[in-house]
Amino acid sequence: MAKPKEVTIYDLARKLNVSIATVSRALKDDPVVSKKTKKKIFDLAEEMGYRYNHFARNLREQRTYTIGVIVPRLNSYFMSTVIAGIESVVNNEGYTLLISQSSESAGKEVDSAKTMFNNRVDGLLVSLAYETDDLAHFDQFVKKDVPIIFFDRVADHPDGTSVLIDNRKGAYESTSHLIAQGCKHIVHITAPPKRNVYVDRLAGYKQALADHHIPFDEKYILINNLSQEAGAQAAAAILQMNPLPDAVFAANDNCAVGCMVALKKAGIRIPQDIAFVGFNNDPVSTVVEPNLTTINYPGYKMGEMAAASLINHLNGVNSIDATNTILLRSELIVRASSLKTTSDSE
Amino acid sequence: MAKPKEVTIYDLARKLNVSIATVSRALKDDPVVSKKTKKKIFDLAEEMGYRYNHFARNLREQRTYTIGVIVPRLNSYFMSTVIAGIESVVNNEGYTLLISQSSESAGKEVDSAKTMFNNRVDGLLVSLAYETDDLAHFDQFVKKDVPIIFFDRVADHPDGTSVLIDNRKGAYESTSHLIAQGCKHIVHITAPPKRNVYVDRLAGYKQALADHHIPFDEKYILINNLSQEAGAQAAAAILQMNPLPDAVFAANDNCAVGCMVALKKAGIRIPQDIAFVGFNNDPVSTVVEPNLTTINYPGYKMGEMAAASLINHLNGVNSIDATNTILLRSELIVRASSLKTTSDSE
């Protein structure tokens, strides 16, 4: 029933017989206001249940203290770890997050960008959808000097900073590891080569083959959406191959797992018949049997770095050109799914 | 370099020699403005790159068109499915989401609530953290007539609407199923019985035992945080039991899986020695071997229902008291992990 009126700085000012300017300054802890006055104001604010009105400030200051986050999906272990990292940084700095998932669709990504734009986010953190070809929906931000930082799935945007791992190196290590296990016919399952992560992983895969004098064969490249179901379908394709490949390097763990499960169901032994390496070190990699060899990389840290870098830009600490790419460390974690040698000795 | 000035309704009004009131009305598609004028205004707005300023409206209207979402974690398949459902509804209605994860911590939940409050969300969607005892941090919203809808992990808040499944029934069916498989010593792994989901699942478990004349034994109740690691630790506890239990009903799939993997490593056969049932139908349930019997329930729909219900409240369609609890359907999915009978025949 009650329509509890909001308490404003005007109310505080009236009660204390000071001006709204003093109240405003006191609440921001401006050193120009005397300690005594500040205390009075803080106490009364507390007592009257004053709450700060962001909109008045935003309207006046022409900024929102909001950071937009666009990610392909929230439902991966990796992504939610990244977001936890982002949250930890931006909350400390007094920003709030506007999060949206593109669901891997270019159209939804455009919509999300529009929402972010209309909400006038101060900055943008983006990991691109599979499908996105055209980056025009980010031009509006560049035009308004809204900084954009891409992470993981980055873009070759001349104005953007990127936070990512060396995907090429990770893929090179994975593939080399498989080759060291004696594999010569290595399938690579990946997403359409539009995103850097898939382009680079493919390049690393190819280079490892080349460095070990193994011919590259186009038919060993399987393209899908890297879901668990897609992995199962890839398994069907693999079973059609003649001769069967002796290894699979998948661009993420989910897909690797889906594929492994389906192959096992078809009687393939892993790793004896086909060895497996994934990417991401998702918890599922320690559930599947045999446990999945994979590339581990630090999602939480990636989120922290991306957010910190963005906030530095906003505070004018970094010139936008100063740091253009931040590379994080990644590592190969060897588990049973790729160990042909030890498995053979069983 | 350019400091591109924002285009406002004043600019549009000036150029067209109309008043800002007319521009404002036209942009809201108010029928009182003539079609011709509207067209002129729309066209000019497009041409000049006008963008709507939410803050001015929010300041004036005293609402934000923002909905707060507080969840324990984003990184579960279930939760991100729920959020996808929420997004689909609120975006269509012109609202944006402020999402925050409590990380299962009561303290962070309080912080999140404060952030939401200071951002003056129009409504709140909440799934509670394990730890939360005290709901006082939601009182401020009630006081300001900000509607709160709880989903999945709900609260007995007299003013809140809840969207959830019949957890008791799900647990009853799971347990009964295990009993039908001949199990008599059924361990139940769950979280601290603070949240309805765990209280009700425990109650369903107990009732199933009672209805089948199996005595309840406190030592079969294992309490932890339901993570995969916690599942592994639970396995260690189970291995100490004498005699060994013949089944485990875990309150989520992750924990069930962690427990299964650890037990298998210790040489326990599943389901022959110990049968398993989980909860949630997480994709991992089809990866673990044997595949996990579980309770499936509709995350996407839960998100949609919660969001739609909230928006109805905001639009005054439902009286707050009209609908108090929305129950969604759930179902037992039987897989190999609980099928003693068929497994024995192998």
Next chain:
DNA sequence: AAAAACAATGTAATCGGTTACATTGATTCA
């Protein structure tokens, strides 16, 4: 003791919309 410097506070314009309440001119009614 007058001038200069400073600390503390106040005044008022500003951000960009919304909307109650006029105002204007055209149309309809009796």
Next chain:
DNA sequence: TGAATCAATGTAACCGATTACATTGTTTTT
């Protein structure tokens, strides 16, 4: 034809902060 009605538009107050630029009173300097 004058009054009533109505459609279209305008005027101006309001939402609640921020901050450049006064103003006031006190202390320091010379």
